[in-house]
Amino acid sequence: MKNAIDVLDESGLRTGEVLSRSDIHRLGKLHRVVHLYLFDTKGRLLLQRRASTVDHFPDALTISVLGHVDAGESSMDTVERELEEELGLSRERVSTRFLFSYRRDAVLSEEYIDRQFNDVYAAWGDFALSDVAVDTAEVAGVCLVEFAEFVAMASDPSSALADVYRDEARDLVYFLAKRFGTTPQSICETHLPS
Known part of the structure; x- marks a missing residue:
C-alpha cells in the first residue's frame, strides 16, 4: 500500500x-506525524504558505516541514525524508534536534479527522530561499521570519498562521529560549496568551 501509515494505540505504540493516509483521517485513527521548524544561519524561521487547493489549512502559513510517519519509519527518518521531499534540502545541510512530542485531536472536516502524536523537531542549516524547492501543488511559497515575529503570529488569532501551530508554540518557545537569548517565562508571558 502506497503511503501506508501505522495505526497507534492511546499510548502511541503500534x-x-x-492504513492509507486518507483512511487514517477518514476513520480518525491515531497516528504519528512530524513537525520541523527550520532556521537559517541568521536564526530566521522558514514558513510555508499552503496552496489554496490542499485538503487542510489552504492559504494559511504553516511551519517549515510537516509529514506523516510512514509504516516502519522512525520520526527522525520522516524528518529527513520530508526535508528533501518538501524543501529539496538534503539532511547533510542541517543539524536537527528532537524537542518534544504531544498528542492533538482535531476535526477539520467530516473526512479529515486528526488524531495524532506530533513529534516536534528544530533544525538549523546554511541555506537561502533560492535553495528551497517546493511542490507548487501543495505550497504557494516560502518566507523567512524572525523567531520573535513567529511568536507574535502564534499569539495573534487573526494572523495567517494555521491554528494548529498556536498550541505547540508555547513549548517551542520554552525549548528554544536559550538559543534565542531570553528566558522561557519572559517570552511566554510577553508574547503568548495563558
Missing part, C-alpha cells in the same frame, strides 16, 4: 494495523 497496534499492528496499517
Whole structure:
C-alpha cells in the first residue's frame, strides 16, 4: 500500500494495523506525524504558505516541514525524508534536534479527522530561499521570519498562521529560549496568551 501509515494505540505504540493516509483521517485513527521548524544561519524561521487547493489549512502559513510517519519509519527518518521531499534540502545541510512530542485531536472536516502524536523537531542549516524547492501543488511559497515575529503570529488569532501551530508554540518557545537569548517565562508571558 502506497503511503501506508501505522495505526497507534492511546499510548502511541503500534497496534499492528496499517492504513492509507486518507483512511487514517477518514476513520480518525491515531497516528504519528512530524513537525520541523527550520532556521537559517541568521536564526530566521522558514514558513510555508499552503496552496489554496490542499485538503487542510489552504492559504494559511504553516511551519517549515510537516509529514506523516510512514509504516516502519522512525520520526527522525520522516524528518529527513520530508526535508528533501518538501524543501529539496538534503539532511547533510542541517543539524536537527528532537524537542518534544504531544498528542492533538482535531476535526477539520467530516473526512479529515486528526488524531495524532506530533513529534516536534528544530533544525538549523546554511541555506537561502533560492535553495528551497517546493511542490507548487501543495505550497504557494516560502518566507523567512524572525523567531520573535513567529511568536507574535502564534499569539495573534487573526494572523495567517494555521491554528494548529498556536498550541505547540508555547513549548517551542520554552525549548528554544536559550538559543534565542531570553528566558522561557519572559517570552511566554510577553508574547503568548495563558
